Amino acid sequence: MAVRAIRRMGDPLLWARAQEVSDISALADLVADMKDTMAALQGAGLAAPQIGVPLRVVLFGVSVNPRYPDAAAVPETILVNPVIEPLGEEQDEAWEGCLSVPGMRGLVPRHRRIRYRGFDIDGAMIDREVEGFHARVVQHECDHLDGILYPSRIRDLKFFGYESVLFPEGFAEQDA
16 A cells, blocks of 8 residues: 655654544555555554554564564564553563664563453454563554653663664664
């Protein structure tokens, strides 16, 4: 369909809570645009508000991606009206980046294990328990639906900055 412009940090839409989707059958064009945009930008995920659509829809998935060379595979998933439940208190910190905060990285704590539920593009229920990188990607994308960008979660701003300064030799850790 189309590669859409990404909204950047500072855009008021990115700080707002997205609306529940009431008609999944009306999402085909939006999802096609999200897939095209994510592929063009080599992202691991994308939330509808990042392309200016204030709906609770996320897309994520990683197989082979030069931005995430060491990341475990995450199945491509369209998730509508997601709900996340942490499974335990254990958290990990890892470097994250975001298409809406280009050129920057931050060390972000996330729950190690989660359960997520929602619907796919056909209206079928998705219910998964995941951990590690998969859990991190889902939490990152779903944060966008609640108006949260990853810099808000960073505990120590010494671990937030431009990729070129933080990693002058290049970035090769897993991130979201």
